[in-house]
Amino acid sequence: MAFQMKDRRHTDPPLAADCCPGALARVSCRSCALNTLCLPARLSPQEARIFDGVVERGRQLASGGSLIRAGTRMDALYVVRSGSAKRYSVSLNGTERVHGFVLPGETAGLEGFACDRYACEVAALEPTSYCRIPLTRLEPLLDHLPGLRREMLRLLGEALDESLRLRAELGMCDARGRVARFLADLSRRLELRGLSPTQFRLSMSRGDIARHLGLTLETVSRALGTFKRSGWLEVRARYITLLRPEALASMGGYAA
Amino acid sequence: MAFQMKDRRHTDPPLAADCCPGALARVSCRSCALNTLCLPARLSPQEARIFDGVVERGRQLASGGSLIRAGTRMDALYVVRSGSAKRYSVSLNGTERVHGFVLPGETAGLEGFACDRYACEVAALEPTSYCRIPLTRLEPLLDHLPGLRREMLRLLGEALDESLRLRAELGMCDARGRVARFLADLSRRLELRGLSPTQFRLSMSRGDIARHLGLTLETVSRALGTFKRSGWLEVRARYITLLRPEALASMGGYAA
DNA sequence: ATCTGCACTTGACACGGATCAAAGATCATG
DNA sequence: CATGATCTTTGATCCGTGTCAAGTGCAGAT
The missing domain is CATH 2.60.120.10 (Jelly Rolls)
Incomplete structure (x- = not known):
């Protein structure tokens, strides 16, 4: 779980x-x-x-x-x-x-x-x-x-x-935008399931996230590091706490 | 047509x-x-x-x-x-x-x-x-x-x-590989329709191709230029003649 | 408790493609 | 056939991300 x-x-x-x-x-x-x-x-x-x-x-x-x-x-x-x-x-x-x-x-x-x-x-x-x-x-x-x-x-x-939307959205934002979008999307889906949208554990590795977003695991790690330093979230291993979800959501941009 | x-x-x-x-x-x-x-x-x-x-x-x-x-x-x-x-x-x-x-x-x-x-x-x-x-x-x-x-x-x-396959394939090759894959795919689909797989007119602009492949139109143009100089194809405006389709196909790599 | 392996983080560097800019080709119009 | 608009090519530069390489921290095993 x-x-x-x-x-x-x-x-x-x-x-x-x-x-x-x-x-x-x-x-x-x-x-x-x-x-x-x-x-x-x-x-x-x-x-x-x-x-x-x-x-x-x-x-x-x-x-x-x-x-x-x-x-x-x-x-x-x-x-x-x-x-x-x-x-x-x-x-x-x-x-x-x-x-x-x-x-x-x-x-x-x-x-x-x-x-x-x-x-x-x-x-x-x-x-x-x-x-x-x-x-x-x-x-x-x-x-x-x-x-x-x-x-x-x-x-x-x-x-x-x-699938189409994913391709469209990932295609037009940079590495940090993609990671932000990924977190915002995950948060939304967890909330739908009655779980906390701001505190959760990632069941997938950095590498999995990277291979999903078309990045390298180093870049994913750096993006998380940047968000952490900006005070947008806390990361401890696979445990994530979103502190400013709006910031991530606006960056990930659910652009229709 | x-x-x-x-x-x-x-x-x-x-x-x-x-x-x-x-x-x-x-x-x-x-x-x-x-x-x-x-x-x-x-x-x-x-x-x-x-x-x-x-x-x-x-x-x-x-x-x-x-x-x-x-x-x-x-x-x-x-x-x-x-x-x-x-x-x-x-x-x-x-x-x-x-x-x-x-x-x-x-x-x-x-x-x-x-x-x-x-x-x-x-x-x-x-x-x-x-x-x-x-x-x-x-x-x-x-x-x-x-x-x-x-x-x-x-x-x-x-x-x-x-859609999944496209994302997977585009995600792991560089600009020229993407353009090659695009041409190889188009060639295959034209052949299915009884048209020439090696001579055709692109109905879409360079910009359309670029926005499809997640590139800029300049990069698409440069890729075509490279293929042309390599003797793999001829380009005149939107008219394409494939001279070495195998080369493109192997580059585009229908990787399962 | 220490060792070992794995996942992750961080740093330095190089390179591909984006961006900006301008010229050239092609197409539509009268 | 001439003209303007649009599309395409080509060049120069810069930035982001991949790549390579250590180094860190946690977890399970001995």
């Missing part, structure tokens, strides 16, 4: 969604802590109930564990329930590019619709639990649940939009 | 799809020159026939004309039939970011599924004709045509995948 500020290290309090690990496999979407964010959030009650029946819950992954392997046949969608993961791809020469980070309630594997194979690796950045939605069970549902169909299109559209 | 080498200027020979402008509005997808590339290409004959009925054909746009306005309500998908267009967005400070170029048979407006509004501007780069597929007619079809449903998911997945 990253993304939660802790006074003492190594005593991560559990997130709501997995406070009772034994019950995980039995719980329904309706009683899940993420039900306002997750895939079934916009379905009608009846649709949500039917959808509920096809979700495989309670799967766990250790830090570094692989959720999706690039190139394998697409057979399911995955929704992170607690913890976090990174989506990335590895080029022929071995360099890694991080496409994004998957937070609780977010879906991975969507790009597999392109050619029935996953294009990205997805790996846990910390102990992570997730739900699996097998396509063989999802597909038939699309016949009779127009809401679910719309939701699938919406999810894909959103992923596309986010 | 750009993307076709001409000996004399201003005498653009028409593409197959619109050789008889008067007949445009009546023609069906089956008899369209793009039918192996376009949206209905993977539908069963019956499905394709039904889909045919909802397509509004024969729409025309002058160079610079607007196909989609960002922020307006999403009410249709658009498929370019002849000519070409650019997808772009304009930030608050007025800077423009080009997300990509739409070639005949390619679909624009997909990102609108995210929130029922288009996120990108799409504008013709030359006299362009296109088909419009209204959502009000498309939606009901999804109930009964599983092939069309799959095709929609595939289209969105492909757009997502392409």
